[in-house]
Amino acid sequence: MHQPALPDMTGSALKLFSRTTQAHRLERIRSIASAVNQSGALETILDRVLSTICSSEPWSRGGIMAVNRVSGFSELVIGYHPGEVRHPGLPTAWTLSSSPALHVAETRQPLIIADAQAATQFADYQADALARGYRTVILLPMGCSTDEGHDMVLSIHTPYLIEVSEQEIDFLVTTAHLVAIAVNKSRHLQRERRQNERLRSVLDRDADLMGLVLGGADIAAIASMVGAMLAYPFVVIDFIGDATTARQSVDADNLSDREWAALVEGLAAPLLGNLIAQAGANGADMVLDLSSIGLPIVLPTVVEPLRIQGETVGGLLVFPRGRRLDDIDRLIVQEVRFALGAHMMQRHADAKRATRDISDFLEQLCRGGIVDPAHAQARARRLGLDLNRPCFLLTVVLPKAVAPPFAE
Structure with missing residues (x-):
């Protein structure tokens, strides 16, 4: 990756960190993989990952940003900012037009800002770097999004001016992939949990529904x-x-x-x-x-x-x-x-x-099979009939079936 030259910092010492050993990076990868594999809320997992990344030099702070193209802001999802109490009231969202997060999300390539405090092309980021005291920054696409569909970007800071080696970039790219795995895993588990809860609710309501029907x-x-x-x-x-x-x-x-x-x-x-x-x-x-x-x-x-x-x-x-x-x-x-x-x-x-009962009663009534009129009146009322009202007797005589003529 092309890395821009560090600016000439008059009155400031340029501090270069020695190359981190491969063994140390592998140990950090194992720690991050362990954090990703642990259960718990997504915010907790992301906090563990960020703290693991930033627990070793040169990185000391970082955050995961959501690129919200609807609102026009790069929004902090979760951050690891030790000592932030010293900077109350600092923003947690920055306009996309002056934030490098949009560029990283769209190009899907890491971006190194050699000195964020001198990065005039990212005005909001420059102001934040001056307020929080960080210098070299690397931003990486995570290849995943928030529940609202906003691309996520990993941002790691150091208070020093450093040269970021290719090995460190590879390490951080791998880290971003692991964080994406954590996000997708958590989202899958949440979706599965919601489905199970919904299914349980459906079964409970189904039992109530059948209770209503049978009742x-x-x-x-x-x-x-x-x-x-x-x-x-x-x-x-x-x-x-x-x-x-x-x-x-x-x-x-x-x-x-x-x-x-x-x-x-x-x-x-x-x-x-x-x-x-x-x-x-x-x-x-x-x-x-x-x-x-x-x-x-x-x-x-x-x-x-x-x-x-x-x-x-x-x-x-x-x-x-x-x-x-x-x-x-x-x-x-x-x-x-x-x-x-x-x-x-x-x-x-x-x-x-009901039809059969009424039919049987009327048949008995018409054939003169009623012995107790009071009982008949009570039975009629149960069947919804009022025998005290005037009634018409309609007699229908069905014609007898006529045999078809003998066909020669």
Whole structure:
């Protein structure tokens, strides 16, 4: 790597450090690798790495910066600044236009600043170097980013003017790679932990949902629980009870929750019914196009028919707002489908039983099989019939089947 010549420092001594031995560098690499491999919060791991790098000459301080192109600042993620208490109120963010961090992030090459206190091309960095008392600096790209997607840059400082050897540069590049491994490992573990916590929450809520279903809760209570499980708008259609339940508007900027609910119960109802009919027994990822009813809205839709004994009795429609459902989302949808199917089955069984009971009672009533009128009145009330109201008796005589003529 080309290294700029050190400036002529009038009145200052140029201090050159002897070349660090290879054995010493290997020992530092082992220490840094050990710090990276330890468990704990990412901030703790990064602090260990920085303290290990800066525990040996010539480096005495350093930091990891995030290049935030949105805010226009190079922001300190974590720093190792012994004695910083002597410099209260010093900044932790510097404008990118006057910071070398942006150059390093974009070129992905190390950058050596021979004397940061004389680096007029990096005005904010120069001011910081003067305030904190550091001279030679090396910045290295880390090849990883923050959770917000900002490139990270490793910056190491020394209070002396030194010549940085190629071996030291190689050591620091290796260190930056190890730090990137720590960042990616921590991020993976955090993502895995979040997934496990989310899965545990889903299983707990699923148990509560099935408790509601088996307890005979109505569809409104069930939909409320489903809303706590699904992060997306959804619609439940019950063909048996001729009811539609909607949660969250699919376009909050243009449709309120109430307007969306009215739409799916009215103009959009045939479109939703068609999607359920077309989805097949196992459901499908489809598209709901509302342009036919005058709305310029096209929605990716996960359609899950609710079926009982081979008959479609309703449907669950989920609108992911253009995002793909992940594995846990898919699991939630299937669990909700199962719970709603169980609810529909209960409704279906209740409806069949009620129809059969009414049919049996009316047949007994019409055939004159009633012995105790008071008992009949009580039974009628239980079935939702009022025998005291005027009634019409409609008799239907079905024609006898006529045998087809003998064909010669």
